Amino acid sequence: MSTTNGTTTHAHADPDGHFRRKPSSFRDTISRSPDAKYPAEKGRYLLYMNFGCPWAHRATVVRQLKGLEGVVEMVATDFDLTQDGWLFTGKNGSAEQDPVFGAKGLREVYLKVQPDYEGRYTVPCLFDKKTQTIVNNESSEIIRMFYEEFDELIPEEFRERNKEGGGFFPEALRGEIEGMNEWVYDTVNNGVYKCGFATTQEAYDANIYPLFASLDRLEAHLSHPNHQPFLFGKHITEADIRLYTTLIRFDAAYHTIFQCNLKSLRHDYPRLHLWLRRLYWDDTALTRGAFRDTTDFYAYRYGYAKARGRMLAKGHEGVVVVPAGPVVGIEALGEGEGLA
Numbered sequence: 001m002s003t004t005n006g007t008t009t010h011a012h013a014d015p016d017g018h019f020r021r022k023p024s025s026f027r028d029t030i031s032r033s034p035d036a037k038y039p040a041e042k043g044r045y046l047l048y049m050n051f052g053c054p055w056a057h058r059a060t061v062v063r064q065l066k067g068l069e070g071v072v073e074m075v076a077t078d079f080d081l082t083q084d085g086w087l088f089t090g091k092n093g094s095a096e097q098d099p100v101f102g103a104k105g106l107r108e109v110y111l112k113v114q115p116d117y118e119g120r121y122t123v124p125c126l127f128d129k130k131t132q133t134i135v136n137n138e139s140s141e142i143i144r145m146f147y148e149e150f151d152e153l154i155p156e157e158f159r160e161r162n163k164e165g166g167g168f169f170p171e172a173l174r175g176e177i178e179g180m181n182e183w184v185y186d187t188v189n190n191g192v193y194k195c196g197f198a199t200t201q202e203a204y205d206a207n208i209y210p211l212f213a214s215l216d217r218l219e220a221h222l223s224h225p226n227h228q229p230f231l232f233g234k235h236i237t238e239a240d241i242r243l244y245t246t247l248i249r250f251d252a253a254y255h256t257i258f259q260c261n262l263k264s265l266r267h268d269y270p271r272l273h274l275w276l277r278r279l280y281w282d283d284t285a286l287t288r289g290a291f292r293d294t295t296d297f298y299a300y301r302y303g304y305a306k307a308r309g310r311m312l313a314k315g316h317e318g319v320v321v322v323p324a325g326p327v328v329g330i331e332a333l334g335e336g337e338g339l340a
Ligand SMILES: N[C@@H](CCC(=O)N[C@@H](CS)C(=O)NCC(=O)O)C(=O)O
Pocket: 009, 010, 023, 024, 052, 053, 054, 055, 056, 085, 120, 121, 122, 123, 124, 137, 138, 139, 140
């Protein structure tokens, strides 16, 4: 985090060239219990998000998968991240202005809630309209609240306990899902940022190979009969949701703009690619188009191109990080493909 002209801006890499994501600040919980500090209530909570951010995407896709559209309000900022943070502009899917405070941007919302707040003004951000506080701005926790805590307020078929397979975070698979979350977060979800925001060759090289080792590991994981069509079998779980929001951005933005280009998903990972296409194109009762509806490729191309440009312009003008890929410079000719 740095301050220029009294304006808080977003830092990328630390002085050693490595990007390190800072922990989220608001960590309260909404609960199904009526006497909780934040009880689940229809219309009480609001999710600030935008269509570019993969962490916000986790929350928007779960909100739609759970049928929570009429229960938790959603307000989009513009996906164009400015010097002043996320803004309400009326463009790029954004609301004209913040519906609660009439704020022009998300920073103002954070500062209304906590005037001495010094963290980042991030999406997703789950806001309580009744007490005018931010309940939580950590996507991994917001999605878990969405799985179960609002279940009394939605139709029977969307409730976790009524789902064959036990829902998005089933008891029997918790250990395995948590295990996968850990390495996928570090090397894939956040790994792409560590490559794209690296400002030294050393930082990029330290992260690009672990990223592709993890994609290879995921490809191998999907070859197991118990791991099809989804990562843990017949039912979509949290592991699928958390992987989707990164992989749907992969070829469009991370491969090109963040230099994660040893391989592409569409040409080099047939199982992962099929897994991704199935989620994106599904219109059955399983997802009702939730993955596709919450996906916006232009937001990814624009948002990451701008973010990397801004990073280089801010004191890193001379930086050259040489991309590692493609791993094969040019494919060899096959039998009979030569000119002679
Ligand atoms: N740990 C957070 C990360 C959220 C996050 O980093 N969001 C980014 C957008 S992708 C953001 O709002 N950045 C604004 C900024 O840094 O000013 C989560 O998973 O919810």
